[in-house]
Amino acid sequence: MTTLRIGYESYWMLSAAAGPCPPLAPDSVTEVDTVVVGGGIAGLSTAWELVRAGKHVAVLEADRIAAGVTGHTSGKLSALHGFVYARIRDTHGAEGARLYARSQQDAVEHAARVAAELGVDCELERRPAYTFVESADHADEMRDEADAAREAGLDASYVTGTGLPFAAHGAVRVPGQIQFHPRKYLLGLAADLRGRGGLIHERTRVVGLDQGEPCRVTAENGAVVVARDVVVATHYPVFDRALMFSRLSPRRELVIAATVPEASDPGGMYLTPERNTRSVHTAPYPFREGQRLLVVTGEKFVPGTAGIGSVNARYERLAAWMYERFPDAGLVHRWATQDNDTTDLVPYIGRFHPATHHTYVAAGFGGWGMSSGILSGRLLAAHITGAALPAWAELYDPVRLHPRETTAWLRRQSTVARHFVGGRLTPSYVDSPDEIQPGAGAIVRIRGRRCAVHRTAEGEVRALSARCTHLGCLVRFNDAEGAWECPCHGSRFDVDGSVLQGPATRPLEPREVESHDDLSG
Structure with a gap:
């Protein structure tokens, strides 16, 4: 049987190798229809949709494609996003919640169709998704979320029984969601993209953007790509033209993976907001016969705020939680991922700022980048090709500003100011x-x-x-x-x-x- 090196690295990265794509030649000039900055799920999905529509596209990635956030995600593709539907209903109204549910579920189904069409073996499995709580403290909130998700159009129900090996006080259940190998899925897209004439250049960090007509994107080695349209899909926008740094909050989250007997598979994807978030699901693990890979995520924190020794302590807490509930688990991998939250919980997908008609952005996925990244590809491709926009385009418009965002925006600025000023007033962490x-x-x-x-x-x-x-x-x-x-x-x-x-x-x-x-x- 094939063996896999054990270590503190992403399982998705270790189990799906890929050959390199050449960087842009220094000081070269390349002309395409669209240049996509960022080779994660949003960037590659967008580029693939555009190539299929007949566009000449170049993807520029600072490191390796499908190796950043996408290569370190948990591997869940679902329209059930924790306690999101009741909050979006409060912020964007019942119609906004319905559009959010339709767009996210559409992304789930689109991924299944694409994987089948391309014959990509990305270990795709249909499973129900659950948002659950162990205590009665959040029971009313859980019932409200079930009602909101059902009203939004999801096949959601409130249940008290799950496949978990421990008691849950209550849960929201949505069937027919997906768990898959995200890197294998994207490598399949990349191969088809290149086969259709699309360009992918790795180790090409973009440092400049001229939004003229045409647009010009400049890499740190002096290479230039000239294009009618530009898509910025760098997870957190590397350009601040739209002042998005004031509307996005970064958070890092830890992931551990362990082998468990197939009989211990809980048979679904589970998430609880309790204990600083805990998420559980499994994946195929061909390296040990009769075993599944249990993927556990949690311990959210703002990057740079954990304190000396704190991140390792967080890993230990996450592992202790896992061993308490899955005593037959054997830890084999650990890694971390990162995402950004918007002020109203809805991603920014569309025109980068009001003054542009040829620069687009996808950001702020709030920990749900698999569905939102695929959604971004379809929505941005419609913007660029002039196709009819889906009904949910306005919901995701980055230019939007809802009154209820103001409080969250002010709170975000206060937090940044504390870090910016407080870091300079606080004494050095060590004297020598x-x-x-x-x-x-x-x-x-x-x-x-x-x-x-x-x-x-x-x-x-x-x-x-x-x-x-x-x-x-x-x-x-x-x-x-x-x-x-x-x-x-x-x-x-x-x-x-x-x-x-x-x-x-x-x-x-x-x-x-x-x-x-x-x-x-």
């Missing part, structure tokens, strides 16, 4: 690099400036500017993933300063470390 253990990192004052200092496993000390290159907030160290994170807008950097995740596009600047006196002075 001598306090930093191998493999750890902390903020240290060097020559009067706060620097992000990391000590390698071999004891070498590396110092970087602690100021995020996006808007200047101070970064913090994530001990479990060995990365610097910005608490304001979610940018992430490797210990050498290189960008792991936007919206930042430039690395953290290195700082000279000449002696112990330089470090502690």
